Amino acid sequence: xxxxxxxxxxxxxxxxxxTYPLCRQSDMPEEMRTEVMELCVTACEKYSSNxxxxxxxxxxxxxxxxxxxxxxxxxxxxxFEVSHECKHLLYMFFGGxxxxxxxxxx
Amino acid sequence: MKQSRVGIMDPNTxxxxxxxxxxxxxxxxxxxxxxxxxxxxxxxxxxxLTPEELKEEFTRVLTAVNPQAPKNQVQFxxxxxxxxxxxxxxxxxxLFTQKGYLLDVNSPEAQYQIRMDAANAPPPGGANEDGxxxxxxNDESREGDGEIQGAGEPKATSDDAEAVNVDQSEEAGEAxxxxxxxxxxxxxxxxxxxxxxxxxxxxxxxxxQTMNQMLKEAAVETQPxxxxxxxxxxxxxxxxxxxxxxxxxxxxEKLQAQGKAHPKPPAPKPxxxxxxxxxxxxxxKVSRQSRTVERIxxxxxxxxxxxxxxxxxxxxxxxxxxEGTVLPLWRFSFDPVKKLAxxxxxxxxxxxxxxxxxxxxxxxxxxxxxxxxxxxxxNPTYPEYHLSxxxxxxxxxxxxxxxxxxxxxMYNGTVxxxxxxxxxxxxxxxxxxxxGRHADxxxxxxWGPDNMDGNHNFYSVSADGRVINWQLVxxxxxxxxxTSLGMPExxxxxxxxxxxxxxxxxxxxxxxxxxxSVFLVGTEEGNVYRCSTTYxxxxxxxxxxHMQSIYSISWNFYHTGIFATCSAxxxxxxxxxxxxxxxxxxxxxxxxxxxxxxxxxxxxxxxxTIDGRIHIFDLDIDKYRPICCQAVIDMKKTRMTxxxxxxxxxxxxxxxxxxxxxxxxxxxxxxxxxxxAKNADAKRLFEIEQEKIEKLLSIxxxxxx
Numbered sequence: 001x002x003x004x005x006x007x008x009x010x011x012x013x014x015x016x017x018x019t020y021p022l023c024r025q026s027d028m029p030e031e032m033r034t035e036v037m038e039l040c041v042t043a044c045e046k047y048s049s050n051x052x053x054x055x056x057x058x059x060x061x062x063x064x065x066x067x068x069x070x071x072x073x074x075x076x077x078x079x080f081e082v083s084h085e086c087k088h089l090l091y092m093f094f095g096g097x098x099x100x101x102x103x104x105x106x
Numbered sequence: 107m108k109q110s111r112v113g114i115m116d117p118n119t120x121x122x123x124x125x126x127x128x129x130x131x132x133x134x135x136x137x138x139x140x141x142x143x144x145x146x147x148x149x150x151x152x153x154x155l156t157p158e159e160l161k162e163e164f165t166r167v168l169t170a171v172n173p174q175a176p177k178n179q180v181q182f183x184x185x186x187x188x189x190x191x192x193x194x195x196x197x198x199x200x201l202f203t204q205k206g207y208l209l210d211v212n213s214p215e216a217q218y219q220i221r222m223d224a225a226n227a228p229p230p231g232g233a234n235e236d237g238x239x240x241x242x243x244n245d246e247s248r249e250g251d252g253e254i255q256g257a258g259e260p261k262a263t264s265d266d267a268e269a270v271n272v273d274q275s276e277e278a279g280e281a282x283x284x285x286x287x288x289x290x291x292x293x294x295x296x297x298x299x300x301x302x303x304x305x306x307x308x309x310x311x312x313x314x315q316t317m318n319q320m321l322k323e324a325a326v327e328t329q330p331x332x333x334x335x336x337x338x339x340x341x342x343x344x345x346x347x348x349x350x351x352x353x354x355x356x357x358x359e360k361l362q363a364q365g366k367a368h369p370k371p372p373a374p375k376p377x378x379x380x381x382x383x384x385x386x387x388x389x390x391k392v393s394r395q396s397r398t399v400e401r402i403x404x405x406x407x408x409x410x411x412x413x414x415x416x417x418x419x420x421x422x423x424x425x426x427x428x429e430g431t432v433l434p435l436w437r438f439s440f441d442p443v444k445k446l447a448x449x450x451x452x453x454x455x456x457x458x459x460x461x462x463x464x465x466x467x468x469x470x471x472x473x474x475x476x477x478x479x480x481x482x483x484x485n486p487t488y489p490e491y492h493l494s495x496x497x498x499x500x501x502x503x504x505x506x507x508x509x510x511x512x513x514x515x516m517y518n519g520t521v522x523x524x525x526x527x528x529x530x531x532x533x534x535x536x537x538x539x540x541x542g543r544h545a546d547x548x549x550x551x552x553w554g555p556d557n558m559d560g561n562h563n564f565y566s567v568s569a570d571g572r573v574i575n576w577q578l579v580x581x582x583x584x585x586x587x588x589t590s591l592g593m594p595e596x597x598x599x600x601x602x603x604x605x606x607x608x609x610x611x612x613x614x615x616x617x618x619x620x621x622x623s624v625f626l627v628g629t630e631e632g633n634v635y636r637c638s639t640t641y642x643x644x645x646x647x648x649x650x651x652h653m654q655s656i657y658s659i660s661w662n663f664y665h666t667g668i669f670a671t672c673s674a675x676x677x678x679x680x681x682x683x684x685x686x687x688x689x690x691x692x693x694x695x696x697x698x699x700x701x702x703x704x705x706x707x708x709x710x711x712x713x714x715t716i717d718g719r720i721h722i723f724d725l726d727i728d729k730y731r732p733i734c735c736q737a738v739i740d741m742k743k744t745r746m747t748x749x750x751x752x753x754x755x756x757x758x759x760x761x762x763x764x765x766x767x768x769x770x771x772x773x774x775x776x777x778x779x780x781x782x783a784k785n786a787d788a789k790r791l792f793e794i795e796q797e798k799i800e801k802l803l804s805i806x807x808x809x810x811x
Contacts, residue, residue, distance in 0.1 A: 018349040025336065081337030089336060093348060099340035105333065 017096045025091040036062070036090050040100050044074065048095075051075055058102060066104070073101045170199045401484045408486060411435050415483075415757070420773035428727055430734045430775030432720060435757065436486035438463070438767040442494065443477045448761025450501045450550075451750040456509040458754035459483040460490070463767050466498020466517055468747075473498055478514055478524065481767070483755075491526055503564065505553045513564045513576075515548025521566050523578055543585065546570035550614050554639075555622050565617075565639075567627055571609025575639065589637045589645070591629060616659040620666050628656030628671060636683070649686045651679060658700045664708035664795040668803075672701035678713045680725075682803070689806050690729065694721055700749045706756075706777060708795035709802060714749040714760055722776050725802055734776055738768060 021041050026033050039061055047054035055072040062070035066088075073080060076097050082089075084103035091101045181192040209216040389396075405412055415435050423430060446465035454460040465477040476498035479489035497518040505511040510526040520543070546569035553564045554575070562578040571591040577584045591610040610629035618624040623639045624646070632652035635645040652673035662668040667683040674697040679688035696715035704710035709725040718739035721732040739746045739762045748761040756772045779791075 016353070017346075018353055022349060022352055024348060025338075027334075075340065077341050079337075079339040081335065083333050083335045086332040086334055089334075091336065091338065093340075093345045096349070097342050097345055099345060101336075101338075101340075103336070106330075 019094070019096045021092055021094045023090065023092045025089070027087050027089055029087065032066075033090060035065075036102060037092060040090075040092065040102065041094060044094055044098055044100070058100070062102065062104075069106065070102060070104050073099075075099060170201055172198070400488075404485050404487055408436060411486075415755075415769075415771060418771065420775075423773050423775040426775060428731075428733050428775075430722065430773040432722070432734060432736050432738065432758065432770035432772055432776070434738060435769040435771055436483070438479075438481045438486050438489075438769070439765060440477070440479055440489055440492065442492075443479065443765035445474075446477060446498065446765045447745075447763035448747050448765065448767055449499060451748050451759050451761055451767065452502050452504055453750060453753055453759075454504045454509050455506050455753060457482075458752070460504075460509075461750070461752075461759060462502045462504055462512060463759075463761060464499035464502045464514060465765055466500050468763075473517055476516060478502060478512070480512070480526070483769070493524060495522075500547055501550045501566075503551050503553050505562065508562070511553070511562060511578075513551050513553060513566075515544075515551045515566050515568070517547040519544035519546055519548060519568060519570070521548055521551060521564075521576060521583070523562075523564075523583070544568040544570055544572065544574065546611070549612060552615070552617055554617070565615070565625070567612035567615045569611040569613070569630070571611055571629075573612065573615065573625075573627060573637065587642065588639055589627070589635075589642055591627060591635065611655075613655050614658050616661055616669065618666065619661050619663065626659050626661075626669060628659045630655035632656060632673060632675070634659070634671060634681075647684070651681070651688075652677065654697075657698065658702075660701050660703050660711070662703050662708060662799070663705050664792060665799045665803075668708075668799065670701045670703060670711055672698035672713055674698070678711075678721075689803065690725065692721075692723065692730075692732075699745075699747050702749055702751050704751050704777075705753050707779070708799040710776065712749050712751065712758060714746045716745045716747075718744070718746045718762075720746070720749060720758070720760060720770070722772070724776065724778065726798055727778070729802075729806075734773075738770060 021037050023033065023037060028036065040058055043054040043057040043061075047057065051074040055074040058074070059070050059072040062072070070088075071082070076099065078099070080101060082101070082103055082105070084105050088104035089102070091099075093099050179192045180189045182188070183190040209219075211217075211220075414433060418433065420431055420433065443465040447467055448463055449466045449468070450462075450464045452462045454462070459482050460480060462478065462480045465479070467473055467476075476495040478491075478493045478495065478499050480491040481489045495514075495516060497516045497520065499514050499516050501515045503513050505513075512524045512526065513521060514524065515521045544566065548566050548568045551564055551566045553562070557563050557577065559577075559579075563575055564578075565573060565575050565588065567573045573588040573591070575586045575588050577586070591612050610631050610633060612627050613630045615625050615627040618626075625637055625639070627635045627637055628651070629635070632650060632654055634649055634651040634656065636647045637645050651671050652675050654674040656671050656673045659669055659671050662670075668680060668689075669683070670678060670680050672678045676693055676695060676697060678690075678692045678694060678698055678701050680690040681688050692713075694713060694715050696717040696719070699714045699716055701711060701713045704712065707724070707726075709723075709727075711723055713721045713723070715721065717737075719735055719737045722734040723732045727733055738760055744762040744764040744766075746760055746762050748759075750759045752758065756777055758770045758772060759767055760770065761767050779794075
């Protein structure tokens with residue numbers, strides 16, 4: 001919810017498409033959340049065409065920083081039900097159509 | 107058993123002892139030691155023995171065996187069936203037992219043990235020759251081992267130390283083996299070495315055990331880190347919605363931060379309105395697709411019915427000669443018409459799955475609104491088109507060549523033309539304000555061929571006794587009266603003697619199949635008039651057909667002179683043109699609401715009675731009885747009103763008084779074609795049908811002729 005990103009405006013239909021990273025649900029502590037969101041944004045921008053590589057980058061960075069085992073899902077349309085350790089979940093949107101879910105669970 | 111000797115005490119040598127024991131106490135005397143002594147008195151009957159005899163030693167043996175126990179006991183053995191000596195063991199007392207460990211060297215057990223020891227001994231056996239040297243060498247290094255060696259007798263006792271010092275010699279052996287290996291080999295192994303037992307005098311074993319550590323188990327389990335679950339769906343629209351709501355929230359926060367409170371209520375509104383309009387436009391764009399989806403969903407829901415409609419042929423018809431059945435398929439119902447009766451059903455000739463149904467009320471007192479619905483067989487749940495009218499609609503007709511034109515006649519005498527092409531729901535034109543319109547309910551309408559000006563026109567008959575031709579001129583209706591159903595034989599005199607012409611109430615009409623100018627009108631008085639559109643003054647012919655009002659007239663598809671009429675007097679009559687008496691009369695035991703010839707056969711027709719039964723007749727099979735008489739509508743709930751054959755499919759539609767149109771599939775027996783028709787083309791089929799009916803007619807006519 002931090003940075004206001006790009007807003008696309010079409011003259012004819014006046015549709016506004018927001019692309020800023022938007023945290024939908026998270027129970028991480030504040031600094032951890034901002035760090036992880038930045039990491040996700042970086043990964044998605046770097047691998048904008050390949051969800052798998054973006055997810056891999058996120059997962060490996062999280063494992064290194066905060067300890068294994070982390071799980072990541074990056075995609076445009078999926079449903080999920082996950083069990084996660086408390087205070088280790090981030091579920092966010094980015095880029096208008098990308099959803100990212102990162103959680104830690106043994 | 108040990109034998110011990112117990113000597114007998116000589117009575118003479120120890121008189122004191124004996125005396126004390128066996129004889130009475132003698133008077134006491136003091137002996138030389140100062141003690142009291144006793145003199146013994148010899149009894150008279152004592153045995154006198156000579157000294158030699160006294161010195162004779164008798165051996166007494168003390169055994170543990172009871173001498174008095176019988177030694178030759180026998181017992182009867184049931185096994186051997188004879189007396190067998192019983193082993194006697196009662197007389198023996200066991201005084202002392204001791205378990206021993208000594209084995210005879212030659213016994214099998216001892217031999218076995220020797221062999222086992224010899225088998226275990228071989229590895230250290232080779233080093234045994236020098237075992238004593240090694241022991242001596244390792245003596246100083248061994249502390250607390252508990253092995254005491256005969257240090258002073260190395261060589262002699264080298265053999266003895268063998269078995270006991272196996273492990274030590276092994277250690278030593280490993281250390282010094284490489285050096286002494288040669289020595290060993292030089293001496294050679296004299297076969298399997300014999301194990302020599304250490305004697306217990308020079309060697310003894312001593313062992314001691316160190317303290318064992320006590321083992322204790324301890325387990326601990328940590329609390330797992332707390333967990334929770336999250337589930338959600340990620341789609342393009344949910345992302346979009348989240349962003350929208352979040353954005354609005356941010357805007358509101360910004361406004362609040364700036365201290366402006368009033369723009370809040372109006373601000374969201376314009377946004378929402380524009381969204382709604384956008385949504386509507388978007389929905390309209392997908393209306394065609396959504397219609398297709400609706401049809402597919404309907405097909406899936408009513409899949410069995412669709413399968414039955416297409417493929418089911420009642421197999422039991424093979425076994426029934428003169429009977430057939432109808433199978434109920436879809437039921438078309440529509441909420442707004444639930445209280446109305448189906449007044450007319452008309453199939454479209456261009457679209458084989460499209461039919462129009464009109465809803466109104468036959469009840470004179472209970473008139474309310476009306477409806478026209480066009481249904482497609484592909485979507486039984488909702489009509490393709492529906493229109494609500496102010497008054498009950500009594501009849502409908504879809505134009506034969508321009509299927510978007512539909513004309514309807516209503517209970518209040520209005521006729522109107524609808525065009526299905528227009529987006530809106532308004533009829534193209536109404537006849538409300540036209541002068542000379544019908545004064546009473548319009549009972550039947552029918553499109554006629556375009557007249558010379560090229561205008562569409564249709565005919566209507568109404569209960570006010572007139573048949574009117576309406577022309578559609580540039581969305582206006584112009585009427586021309588065709589005929590008036592005058593009834594000259596009924597005299598109605600007014601108060602001053604003037605004769606007021608009485609008109610019959612036209613209840614139905616039917617145009618000739620091939621000659622569009624000739625038509626038959628049926629009245630509520632039961633008369634049938636044959637009229638022509640060209641003559642307006644008089645009828646071509648008239649005859650009294652029924653006792654009560656005629657509800658329907660239907661021309662045969664194949665024979666242009668045959669028609670059927672049905673009436674409230676419970677009868678269906680088949681007539682031929684120009685013949686005043688009916689060819690066939692069928693009594694159906696209930697007022698007949700509708701009769702219709704089948705389009706596929708010249709001898710099949712269906713009639714619907716008010717008690718909810720459909721009667722299907724095939725005159726070719728049975729001239730007197732229906733081949734199918736089936737109740738298709740629940741009599742307790744509603745009555746049947748109309749019946750109509752589909753022109754393309756083997757189904758029949760029936761309407762009832764609850765606004766339901768039910769489709770029924772005809773079983774094969776009802777659709778029997780003559781044998782010659784198997785490979786015939788359309789023209790030949792037509793001729794075959796005509797021949798069939800001609801044959802029938804000839805049979806019927808002959809008795810008359």
